Amino acid sequence: MISMGLLALLMKGPVVPEVSVTQPSVVTTVVAEPALHARGYVIPHHRINVNSKVTGRVAWIGVERGEKVKQDQILVRLEDDEFRAQVEQTQGNVAVARAYLQQLERGSRPEEIEQAQHSLEQARAPMISNKIALERTQQLASQGVVSKQSYDDALAKFEASQQLVHYLEQALLLSKAGPRPEEIARARGSVIQAEGALAFAQSQLDATSIRAPIAGTILERTAEKGELVTAQYASGAEDGPQGSVVALADLRDVRVAVDIPQADFPRVHLKQSCTVVVDALPDRKYEGTVAEIAPEANSQKATVQIKAQILNPGSSLRPQMNATVYFGPNEARKSVSRSTIVVPASAVHRIDQKNVVWIASNGKVAVRDVVTLEQRADGLVVQGLQGSENIIVSSSENLNDGDAIKIQVEAPSASGK
Secondary structure (H helix, E strand, O other), rough: OOHHHHHHHHHHOOOOOEEEOOOOOEEEEEEOOOOEEEEEEEEEEEEEEOOOOEEEEEEEEEOOOOOEEOOEEEEEEEOOOHHHHHHHHHHHHHHHHHHHHHHHHHHOOOHHHHHHHHHHHHHHHHHHHHHHHHHHHHHHOOOOOOOOOHHHHHHHHHHHHHHHHHHHHHHHHHHOEEEHHHHHHHHHHHHHHHHHHHHHHHHHHHHEEEEOOOOOEOOOOOOOOHHHHHOOOOOOOOOEEEOOEEEEEEOOOOEEEEEEEEEHHHHHHOOEEEEEEEEEEEEEEEEEEEEEEEEEEOOOOOOOEEEEEEEEOOOOOOOEEEEEEEEOOOOOOEEEEEEEEEEEEEHHEOOOEEEEEEEEOEEEEEEEEEEEEEOOOOOOEOOOOOOOOOEEEEOOOOOOOOOOEEEEOOOOOOOHH
């Protein structure tokens, strides 16, 4: 038989564990927001790939990588035999066109007019003789003395001499009048066309001497003597034609390109002063200013590109050097409040490879995941709590989410009676 004591215990139901609770400590500190800085690399403001305007083989290249050059200095010469021959040919065409135009503009020479007049006079004498013979033959033919064939021959001879005189008369008039205006205009057009071809051929010859477009430093040399360079399509093959001969830039105008988070974008503005520190020269600081803010953000990286111009680059900086840009001192510093939540070390439990704390809420247990940041003398700094929770710091048994609990009430001290 069940004893009366055991029966009374069973009638009371399950035992609800008692727990001790406390609230986490919330420590609020006010700190100054650090100055914005970002890492990037040094780039020239303008990098120029010098190409050839004509296709040809390199005959001479006179610069090396790292060498300083002046504006219009000859960097590369191409083989120019074909281009010189083309210039000479077009020069001959110009000379012919100009001579023909000059001939038309001057008109006929006096000797030519005199010769035309003499030819006309020579032709008129036979015409008069043939006319007299025709009249005599016509009279004799009417009398039946000569045949009609004789008359026809005399008529044909006269008409031929008459046409010759007419032709020579027109030639004399044209010789005196000179060439037509349309012929002179066409000749002038031929001169202009020939001069244009000469100018083009000369420009092609001049282009065989490739010059520096600006004063700067040679960054890269991409062609060698004997290689073919092209003005059209470069080849990716090892021995194919090259698209450029050198790359250069003015290293007195360099910038640092950095990407800043979009959240920090309002903290940067044009002409804002900044300081640049290069990894290769950590003891030197370069003064700079924000020269360019990209008009478009990078959606994949959630950043905006900024370019800071270095005001005093000197001669030590090199493109592609790693650098850090500190945006200040014009950047306004802000005071930021930071809250730190500290709980007793005994309140954090390791369950299923996670750190959790037990929270007393409405007479039940709620399990809350937390991240421990650091350990202090007064407990553990955690993330995942708001700071107003009732944290269970002691219990006589392990608890699960949803278990019923009873909060232990401390007995009043004797002095408080």
